[in-house]
Amino acid sequence: MSRAVLSIGSNVGDSLAHLRSVVTALGSHLVAASAVYSTAPWGGVEQQDFLNAALLADDPASSPREWLDFARACEEAADRVRVERWGPRSLDVDIVVCDDVVSHDPELLLPHPRAHERAFVLIPWLDVDPSATLEADGTTLALADWLSALSEEERAGVRRTDMTLDTAEPT
Numbered sequence: 001m002s003r004a005v006l007s008i009g010s011n012v013g014d015s016l017a018h019l020r021s022v023v024t025a026l027g028s029h030l031v032a033a034s035a036v037y038s039t040a041p042w043g044g045v046e047q048q049d050f051l052n053a054a055l056l057a058d059d060p061a062s063s064p065r066e067w068l069d070f071a072r073a074c075e076e077a078a079d080r081v082r083v084e085r086w087g088p089r090s091l092d093v094d095i096v097v098c099d100d101v102v103s104h105d106p107e108l109l110l111p112h113p114r115a116h117e118r119a120f121v122l123i124p125w126l127d128v129d130p131s132a133t134l135e136a137d138g139t140t141l142a143l144a145d146w147l148s149a150l151s152e153e154e155r156a157g158v159r160r161t162d163m164t165l166d167t168a169e170p171t
């Protein structure tokens with residue numbers, strides 16, 4: 001079995017449609033989708049707020065590498081252009097974790113090395129897997145504990161919206 005947590009984000013174009021395109025591409029491999037969050041930009045680049053969400057996906061046939069290929073294909077389908085690190089993008093799909101795989105390959109670092117620093121990853125992830133733990137810098141903590149380690153400002157920058165990733169709903 002290969003179960004992955006995907007963090008998806010967008011702040012260019014029709015962001016909700018970009019996030020929903022990943023749900024559509026996953027099809028029956030989607031196990032759970034978080035709420036959609038409006039999030040203050042993380043990383044120091046001045047830009048528009050993002051929409052972010054997390055997806056739990058399952059595909060017995062997919063290796064971690066294949067999840068990365070899937071992520072890139074989704075980004076390309078959304079016409080993503082890489083301009084600036086941590087800058088604006090139509091669609092970002094990150095593999096946060098894949099089973100218990102640990103990877104030091106720079107092409108695919110697992111768990112994602114910055115997940116524990118990002119309220120926009122941790123809060124949606126809690127929606128789809130409340131009992132998950134995450135290892136970072138040699139420490140394993142529950143997601144809620146990683147979240148408590150972030151500043152109040154970081155947490156408050158992630159606001160739940162009424163939007164849904166349900167592709168049957170109108171946008």
Ligand SMILES: Nc1ncnc2c1ncn2[C@@H]1O[C@H](COP(=O)(O)OP(=O)(O)OP(=O)(O)O)[C@@H](O)[C@H]1O
Pocket residue numbers: 071082084085086087092093094095096105106107108109110111112113114
């Ligand atoms: N767990 C991972 N999920 C997605 N991409 C990864 C992962 N680990 C390493 N990468 C690599 O990171 C590279 C840069 O990805 P990307 O342009 O999405 O970075 P970014 O979104 O600007 O920053 P960040 O990686 O901090 O989210 C990709 O080419 C990809 O191969």
Ligand SMILES: Nc1nc2c(c(=O)[nH]1)N=C(CO)CN2
Pocket residue numbers: 008009010039040041042043050052085086087092120
């Ligand atoms: N709030 C938020 N900030 C970001 C995001 C994102 O998805 N959400 N993605 C980034 C690129 O890695 C950089 N900054």
